[in-house]
Amino acid sequence: MPFAFLLCFLFANRKKRNGRERERMSTERKPEFFAGKGIQIGIIGCGYVGLPLALRFADVGHRVTGFDLDQSKVDKLNAGQSYIQHIPAAKIKEHVQAKHFSATSDFSVLKQMDAVLICVPTPLDERREPDLTYVEQTAKAIAPNLQRSQLIVLESTTYPGTTEELVLPILEKGGLKCPIARGPAAENIATDFYLAFSPEREDPGNKQYGLAQIPKVVGGINPPSGRAAMGLYAQIVSRVVPVTSTRAAEMVKLLENIFRCVNIAMVNELKQLCLRMDLDIWEVIDSAATKPFGFMPFYPGPGLGGHCIPVDPYYLSWKAREYDFATRFIELAGEINTEMPYHVVNAVASALNDRQKSIKGSKILLLGVAYKKDVDDLRESPSLKLLELLTGRGANLDYNDPYFPALHKMRHYDFSNKRSVELTPANVAAYDCVLIATDHSSYDYDAIVNNAKLVVDTRNATRRVKQGREKIVPC
Ligand SMILES: NC(=O)c1ccc[n+]([C@@H]2O[C@H](COP(=O)([O-])OP(=O)(O)OC[C@H]3O[C@@H](n4cnc5c(N)ncnc54)[C@H](O)[C@@H]3O)[C@@H](O)[C@H]2O)c1
DSSP: OOHHHHHHHHHHHHHHHHHHHHHHHTTOOOGGGGGSSSOEEEEEOOSTTHHHHHHHHHHTTOEEEEEOSOHHHHHHHHTTOOOSTTSOHHHHHHHHHTTSEEEESOGGGGGGOSEEEEOOOOOBOTTSOBOOHHHHHHHHHHGGGOOTTOEEEEOSOOOTTHIIIIIHHHHHTTSOOOOOOOSGGGTTOOOSSEEEEOOOOOOTTOSSOOGGGSOEEEEESSHHHHHHHHHHHTTTSSOEEEESOHHHHHHHHHHHHHHHHHHHHHHHHHHHHHHHTTOOHHHHHHHHTTSSSSOOOOOOOSSOOSSSTTTHHHHHHHHHHTTTOOOHHHHHHHHHHHHHHHHHHHHHHHHHHTTTOOSTTOEEEEEOOSSSTTOSOOTTOHHHHHHHHHHHTTOEEEEEOTTOSBOOBOSSOBOTTOBOOOOOHHHHHTOSEEEEOSOOTTOOHHHHHHHOSOEEESSOTTTTOOTTGGGEEEO
């Protein structure tokens, strides 16, 4: 390229870039701007939710910056590495190399973003009440960097009112305003920045429904905020579903998770009755599921696990107290689901008892510590409670999990001395009981039953095993 031409080219490009920069700085980001191309998107919290979201936006050509407090994650991402089993490193590398994605722990970079999406944790505290410190910290980190006509979206699961009552006042402290308004009269209400809530519906490990196939619910603080967020999300999902407020959008996510929590509790209770009545709950559920309308199957298990279902319903019961309202379904479901690991321990005790053994002193091998099959996530996993309860009753307990070669110290548990035992025939045969807590697909259940002395199965994982069924105790 001749030198003069190169200079012209660079100059023109710089002019174009400066033009766009000015456009951003001069508050020209109308709601329609976010339906456009080349948006600068910041994702705060590069975990199970934030990272896939970041990559999806990069996939469609936006420039994405991941923000995380965890420097080791930031370094790994910039080196094109993955720390989540189902997210391929190649995908991260491709976007890093194409400069579509980078990560940082420097929150001043937020100033350069057109849109900022918040995907930080929302756990429960020691008293099982909402712990919104991560959301609050994040809002405080955005506030000094907030720009006119920036779009901020909270994705973290939380109780109705969080965006309006917690996030909005923090963001408005710097002087920019985003008035709460809805209805046709507020369609074009003046707003200094846009704020919305859009719940994440990520189902890690789900091969049928990825982010792109799952419709996204969006509610704005005011109609322009709703439109801005819709324009952005419409670029990455098949369908965007608008609701009238951030509070409605927050409640949608809780309804979805409470629906699961309550239905799982119901089948967990019916399972215990079926066991007493000598009925196979799995056969009953599968047969009921042949009804083409009005029934949706839920399956029993050793207890609730994962970051969402055991946690989120309590966000609503906590908020409901402000309205003198008792969320009885949530409480009852919580009671039944919390009881499940104790039910499993009793089942192990009576299965061993039938073989003249006690839990105390027995060698037990627990299969699967992940909270569900084929994922590398053990948050709130009932297996951890089982490890605690069985160890407490004097069992010599080991575990196997292909996704967890070793256990580390966690908030509520410390099994840092435990390492996954190899699943050889001799190892399996050495235990008094094999307890199936998570039904990973990679397990060879024929071989496990063939070699084990006793198998307690909480997941119906051994349903296809033909030989040695007398050794299997459904639970
Ligand atoms: N995991 C799921 O399947 C799932 C599904 C739907 C909704 N959600 C919701 O999404 C939210 C995030 O969940 P997750 O599973 O991705 O959590 P995660 O723990 O996997 O990731 C959260 C990330 O945020 C980072 N972080 C924490 N505080 C931060 C801060 N102040 N600034 C920047 N980064 C910070 C952490 O280092 C971590 O990398 C939660 O509200 C959760 O309920 C999760």
